[in-house]
Amino acid sequence: MTKEELSRLRNIQKEIDIIRREIDATTEEYVADKVTGSTTYHPYIFTSFRIEGYDSDGYNGKLMRLERRLKRKLEEIMDERERLEEYIESVNDDITRMILRLRYINGLGWNQIGNELGYSERQVRRKHAQWIGKL
Numbered sequence: 001m002t003k004e005e006l007s008r009l010r011n012i013q014k015e016i017d018i019i020r021r022e023i024d025a026t027t028e029e030y031v032a033d034k035v036t037g038s039t040t041y042h043p044y045i046f047t048s049f050r051i052e053g054y055d056s057d058g059y060n061g062k063l064m065r066l067e068r069r070l071k072r073k074l075e076e077i078m079d080e081r082e083r084l085e086e087y088i089e090s091v092n093d094d095i096t097r098m099i100l101r102l103r104y105i106n107g108l109g110w111n112q113i114g115n116e117l118g119y120s121e122r123q124v125r126r127k128h129a130q131w132i133g134k135l
Helices: 005-023 057-090 094-105 110-117 120-134
Strands: 030-038 046-052
Touching: 005 057, 046 057, 057 094, 094 110, 094 120, 110 120
Parallel strands: none
Antiparallel strands: 030 046
């Protein structure tokens, strides 16, 4: 496990939110077209008609493809997030595990982590650097 991999946790959560918003934001497409036809009686005069409405068939197909793609991506991201969180939970040292959780899962800054744990920012950074050095 590397620091870069753990840093992905913040971006993973952002990407999950973006994908969920994309799924929610899909809307039916309004379409218009022009067709020609004639009257049903003699002298059969040709005329043009404008038709408008929602393309339900095209929209539903497009929506299903989009949802499948986004759900696949969401599953991949969720699996990655779970793998990283399991790694953090496997760290034996309590303080280091809390620092990693607060930094990479909760997205807190060094000063906030120090305040949360009752340490100075410098102590928190040093503890984190020692852990990084062991990787």
